[in-house]
Amino acid sequence: MSDLTSLSMADALAGLDAGDFSSKELTQSYLDAVEAGQAINAYTTVTADQALDMAAAADDARAAGTPGPLAGIPLAVKDLFCTKGVLTTASSHILDGFHPEYESTVTSNLWRDGAVMLGKVSLDEFAMGSSNETSYFGSVENPWRADDGQSRVPGGSSGGSAAAVAAHLAVAATGTDTGGSIRQPSSYCGLTGMKPTYGRCSRWGVIAFASSLDQAGPIARSVKDTALMLGSMAGYDAKDSTSIDTPVPDYAAALTGDIRGLKVGIPKEYRLDDTPAEILALWDQGIDWLKQSGAEIVDISLPHTKYALATYYIVAPAEASSNLARYDGVKYGLRVPGDSLIDMYENTRAEGFGEEVTRRILIGTYVLSAGYYDAYYLKAQKVRSLIARDFEQAYQSCDVILTPTAPSAAFAPGENADDPISMYLNDVFTVPASLAGLPGISVPAGLSGEGLPLGLQLLGRPFDEETVLRAAGVLEEAAGFTAQPSKWW
Amino acid sequence: MSVDKETVARIAHLARIKMPEEALEPVTGSLNNILEWVEQLSEVNTDDVEPMTSVVHARLSQRQDGVNDGDMRDSVLKNAPNAEHGFFAVPKVIE
Amino acid sequence: MSNLIAGATGDWEIVIGLEVHAQVTSEAKLFSGAATEFGAEPNTQVSLVDAAMPGMLPVINKECVKQAIRTGLALGAEINCYSVFDRKNYFYADLPQGYQISQFKQPIVGEGTITLDFKDGSTKEVGIERLHLEQDAGKSMHDQHPSMTYVDLNRSGVALMEIVSKPDMRSAEEAGAYLRKLRTILRYIGSCDGNMEQGSMRADVNVSVRRPGDEFGTRCEMKNINSIRFAQQAIEYEARRQIDIIEEGGTIDQETRLFDSAQGVTRTMRSKEEAHDYRYFPDPDLLPLEFEQTWVDELAGELPELPDAKKNRLMDELGLPSYDAGILVSEPEISVFFEEVAAGRDAKMAANWVITNLFSALNAQGKGITESPVSAAQLGQLLDLISDDTISGRIAKDVFEVMIETGDDPEKIVEEKGLKQITDTGAIEAMVDQIIADNPDQVAQYAGGENPKVIGWFVGQVMKASQGKANPGRVNQLLKQKLG
Ligand SMILES: [Mg+2]
Ligand SMILES: [Zn+2]
Numbered sequence A: 001m002s003d004l005t006s007l008s009m010a011d012a013l014a015g016l017d018a019g020d021f022s023s024k025e026l027t028q029s030y031l032d033a034v035e036a037g038q039a040i041n042a043y044t045t046v047t048a049d050q051a052l053d054m055a056a057a058a059d060d061a062r063a064a065g066t067p068g069p070l071a072g073i074p075l076a077v078k079d080l081f082c083t084k085g086v087l088t089t090a091s092s093h094i095l096d097g098f099h100p101e102y103e104s105t106v107t108s109n110l111w112r113d114g115a116v117m118l119g120k121v122s123l124d125e126f127a128m129g130s131s132n133e134t135s136y137f138g139s140v141e142n143p144w145r146a147d148d149g150q151s152r153v154p155g156g157s158s159g160g161s162a163a164a165v166a167a168h169l170a171v172a173a174t175g176t177d178t179g180g181s182i183r184q185p186s187s188y189c190g191l192t193g194m195k196p197t198y199g200r201c202s203r204w205g206v207i208a209f210a211s212s213l214d215q216a217g218p219i220a221r222s223v224k225d226t227a228l229m230l231g232s233m234a235g236y237d238a239k240d241s242t243s244i245d246t247p248v249p250d251y252a253a254a255l256t257g258d259i260r261g262l263k264v265g266i267p268k269e270y271r272l273d274d275t276p277a278e279i280l281a282l283w284d285q286g287i288d289w290l291k292q293s294g295a296e297i298v299d300i301s302l303p304h305t306k307y308a309l310a311t312y313y314i315v316a317p318a319e320a321s322s323n324l325a326r327y328d329g330v331k332y333g334l335r336v337p338g339d340s341l342i343d344m345y346e347n348t349r350a351e352g353f354g355e356e357v358t359r360r361i362l363i364g365t366y367v368l369s370a371g372y373y374d375a376y377y378l379k380a381q382k383v384r385s386l387i388a389r390d391f392e393q394a395y396q397s398c399d400v401i402l403t404p405t406a407p408s409a410a411f412a413p414g415e416n417a418d419d420p421i422s423m424y425l426n427d428v429f430t431v432p433a434s435l436a437g438l439p440g441i442s443v444p445a446g447l448s449g450e451g452l453p454l455g456l457q458l459l460g461r462p463f464d465e466e467t468v469l470r471a472a473g474v475l476e477e478a479a480g481f482t483a484q485p486s487k488w489w
Numbered sequence B: 001m002s003v004d005k006e007t008v009a010r011i012a013h014l015a016r017i018k019m020p021e022e023a024l025e026p027v028t029g030s031l032n033n034i035l036e037w038v039e040q041l042s043e044v045n046t047d048d049v050e051p052m053t054s055v056v057h058a059r060l061s062q063r064q065d066g067v068n069d070g071d072m073r074d075s076v077l078k079n080a081p082n083a084e085h086g087f088f089a090v091p092k093v094i095e
Numbered sequence C: 001m002s003n004l005i006a007g008a009t010g011d012w013e014i015v016i017g018l019e020v021h022a023q024v025t026s027e028a029k030l031f032s033g034a035a036t037e038f039g040a041e042p043n044t045q046v047s048l049v050d051a052a053m054p055g056m057l058p059v060i061n062k063e064c065v066k067q068a069i070r071t072g073l074a075l076g077a078e079i080n081c082y083s084v085f086d087r088k089n090y091f092y093a094d095l096p097q098g099y100q101i102s103q104f105k106q107p108i109v110g111e112g113t114i115t116l117d118f119k120d121g122s123t124k125e126v127g128i129e130r131l132h133l134e135q136d137a138g139k140s141m142h143d144q145h146p147s148m149t150y151v152d153l154n155r156s157g158v159a160l161m162e163i164v165s166k167p168d169m170r171s172a173e174e175a176g177a178y179l180r181k182l183r184t185i186l187r188y189i190g191s192c193d194g195n196m197e198q199g200s201m202r203a204d205v206n207v208s209v210r211r212p213g214d215e216f217g218t219r220c221e222m223k224n225i226n227s228i229r230f231a232q233q234a235i236e237y238e239a240r241r242q243i244d245i246i247e248e249g250g251t252i253d254q255e256t257r258l259f260d261s262a263q264g265v266t267r268t269m270r271s272k273e274e275a276h277d278y279r280y281f282p283d284p285d286l287l288p289l290e291f292e293q294t295w296v297d298e299l300a301g302e303l304p305e306l307p308d309a310k311k312n313r314l315m316d317e318l319g320l321p322s323y324d325a326g327i328l329v330s331e332p333e334i335s336v337f338f339e340e341v342a343a344g345r346d347a348k349m350a351a352n353w354v355i356t357n358l359f360s361a362l363n364a365q366g367k368g369i370t371e372s373p374v375s376a377a378q379l380g381q382l383l384d385l386i387s388d389d390t391i392s393g394r395i396a397k398d399v400f401e402v403m404i405e406t407g408d409d410p411e412k413i414v415e416e417k418g419l420k421q422i423t424d425t426g427a428i429e430a431m432v433d434q435i436i437a438d439n440p441d442q443v444a445q446y447a448g449g450e451n452p453k454v455i456g457w458f459v460g461q462v463m464k465a466s467q468g469k470a471n472p473g474r475v476n477q478l479l480k481q482k483l484g
Helices: A002-006 A009-018 A023-036 A050-062 A105-112 A159-166 A183-188 A222-232 A277-292 A305-326 A343-353 A355-368 A374-394 A422-428 A431-436 A465-479 B007-012 B022-043 B073-077 C062-074 C173-189 C228-247 C293-302 C305-317 C321-329 C331-342 C347-365 C376-387 C393-406 C410-417 C425-438 C440-448 C456-465 C471-481
Strands: A045-047 A074-078 A116-121 A172-175 A194-195 A215-220 A263-267 A296-300 A400-404 A438-449 A453-460 B085-092 C005-009 C009-023 C086-089 C099-102 C111-116 C121-137 C139-142 C148-152 C159-165 C199-208 C220-225 C253-261 C267-270
Touching: A002 A023, A002 A305, A009 A023, A009 A050, A009 A222, A023 A045, A023 A050, A023 A074, A023 A116, A074 A159, A074 A438, A105 A116, A105 A172, A105 A222, A116 A159, A159 A172, A159 A183, A159 A215, A172 A183, A172 A194, A172 A222, A183 A194, A183 A438, A183 A453, A183 C293, A194 A222, A194 A465, A215 A222, A222 A465, A263 A277, A277 A296, A277 A438, A277 A453, A277 A465, A305 A355, A305 A374, A305 A422, A305 A431, A305 B022, A305 C086, A343 B085, A355 A374, A355 B007, A355 B022, A374 A431, A374 B022, A400 A465, A422 B022, A422 C159, A438 A465, A438 B073, B007 B022, C005 C228, C009 C173, C009 C228, C062 C121, C062 C159, C062 C173, C062 C293, C086 C471, C121 C173, C173 C199, C173 C228, C173 C305, C199 C228, C220 C228, C228 C253, C228 C267, C305 C321, C305 C331, C305 C347, C321 C331, C321 C347, C331 C347, C331 C376, C347 C376, C347 C393, C347 C471, C376 C393, C376 C410, C393 C410, C425 C456, C425 C471, C440 C456, C440 C471, C456 C471
Parallel strands: A074 A116, A074 A172, A263 A296, A263 A400, C220 C253
Antiparallel strands: A045 A116, A172 A215, A194 A215, A194 A438, A400 A453, A438 A453, B085 C148, C005 C009, C009 C159, C009 C199, C086 C099, C099 C121, C111 C121, C121 C159, C139 C148, C199 C220, C253 C267
């Protein structure tokens, strides 16, 4: 039954409903795949017993005629979501042995709807990175390899999530996106991934990186799967003061395939001088596909785009430096002894945090410190207002915005390791919408010259995930991306 | 603006991250690269621009007063590296 | 009045500013649903939010916002319908998040004033700089284990109002009056119980000295002082210390000092606190706090009568002297008690009985007004017995003593002990006649006009014979009549 893992979520649900197979069988297939796929290093914890119990419960619910919308679907959970009684680490040494006594709202929603947890998947430490190379549990490998057989990173920070889904080690996975961490790995792994509007999914129980940017979302194999999963994850949560109390629409129902008259904005500032020709060509192709489907293409301007990355790399580290202050060896996780309390703090945090996390904490501490706040943090928050205003103005003349997801296909491990800024540049197309809190999706649209997947990004108005998904569905249909990584693991 | 080794040492201490002397040099270099790069924001005219306070346009909702949480000492202390007699225990603090 | 203190080289003025942390009266904490009750077992009133578990988020308690607004209104302060919560970042064992959620640039309450009252009837206005809402920290215990500090997070996240005064006070006495007045206001409106022993109200005392008329000097801060007396001691000590240093040619280091209440001294902290850099920034887990002016107006309309207004009313309407009125409004429970006693009765008499008799009796028993064995209704009944001549004022004192002992109603005591005043003229006349008959010498003295005070002696004799129950007015009248 190994081919069960090749089914999309929608097809798996259909098969379960038809009684072609049980969730226990489906789940077992995935557990076997996970076992066989260890070389990818996506999973940090496999919860096999729990998965089979949840699968049995889903089978019972289906037999009783009361299955939830995702009943019996095995999922991977980014290890940034707190899962009750299950090791939760943010892929950091500093959370050694942490077993939360609570379940994040988003994962609770998924389990409420009958989904099955296969385990926890790796990420860049505390979601800080674009390659999944900063995980304390080691790099994750992209199931996709270049034509010459060379390894590629899966992207990040939701690299474990993307790699697991691409290698069929899960039907879909939860991700989180702070500056592109769902969309960029989705692009690198040939998947669909959506960052919903800030405030759409609860952040309660999701380990914080940068609170004003963090947003949970799905990574899946199709736009429809993405829509199904987002419908479960989303919703108002009174426990999150930034969660917005607005009803969750039927996202799958939004996939009408009809975008006639839809105004698609093309921001001229995203056409960067050093963007590879194949990326620009794919973008043009995407424009063409949407036009042929009846959309109206509109040239727009997002004049402050070029400042988005610098803004992001002030705001996010500033918030992170504060959010990560709680990891001090007192309440949970690692403690490295010291002669005094301060010594214990310093030892614990020096050993517990990796290089990139340390770098960002230092930057964040610096930009908030006395005498520098105005020049850095306050300035960045002002530029951020301008970036958000750019989008507001653009949406006066268009309904969605089409851009490439990333400036390249997946790169080789170590390629950007020496230069943090070159690593940060991977987020150039995803960060602006993050700063503005807007929904965005990456859809696989083609292959690079090296045979690696490339994604296109669609952005929407606040809380208009439906239009984004509808346009994404049309793009997916037009692109007809069916390539799969060849199985080397 | 750029930082020197002393500033990095001070910042590291403020962030409570032990920074061995030999690490200061490379970290200082790396921070300066980033600070130099973000310097580009000074090109942007932000006169009369309000800093962003929240990305969502909503009003902070206020919950009703009432005890509906707490009373869970075991859960609170369960993950503590050192808990004694119902307390978190840390190296002695001298005031 | 002059507040200057003499040094070896001339006069000095003390400049004092106070930051008071007042615990908001609420069932649950500022950003979590855990209880706030005092005295619970360690870490039993701690939610996952209060323990700063990863991924936990704050949700604000409306009651705390409401109490901050009410307090601001009671201080005559401007209420900001838009305020922002900031994170104040620092590491400490009892600060689980590594930051305190507070308000920095845009507090909920702006400038206001407090009027201080002094014994001599004078008053002084002290400016309020601001009031903001913030989280309390947990509690570190350093003496439970030889090498460990124990941390209890029960207080972590409890709502505090930090009320910051302007540096308007010039003596320990003024600081004491400020703290008392602030506590009175908070207790009147019920936004804080003002219990300093339990830590519901703590003061950070900022002290500097200067030559009169000079610029402010460098200040030192004594944090978390939990009694008014200690605050005053700390000020006296600290001012003298600073004057001595300056007069000896030294300079004051700006620092946080500990007040050692056992020794009555302030001292440098052994863990030499480094210069703090709190890296304040708006808490991204919270949106700005916004509410309508109509809510503020509504709360203003529902505020109880405040101590200043009540004092003025007692003076204007009841004719009480300022000092008495000040005492009677000093605690809400006292004012309620007094007003019940005074209702429909002679206010001055009621004030006298409450201030003189009741308070000294309570003081002797070490009790507060709420524990009084004599209720306001009972004291009122006693006053009625005096007014309708059932007993004399002197007998009333005896009755009151019994009331304090037993808690019995005055009527019952008067009845049981047969203390009813004798107003029957015939009975008094018999006693007067007897006394006159028994004391011819004194009668002669009176008649000769040698000693006019002798009439008083006769009154005393009659009162004695009647065991104090004869109506003194009637006795006087009869004696004058009979002695001619
Ligand atoms: Mg203070
Ligand atoms: Zn404070």
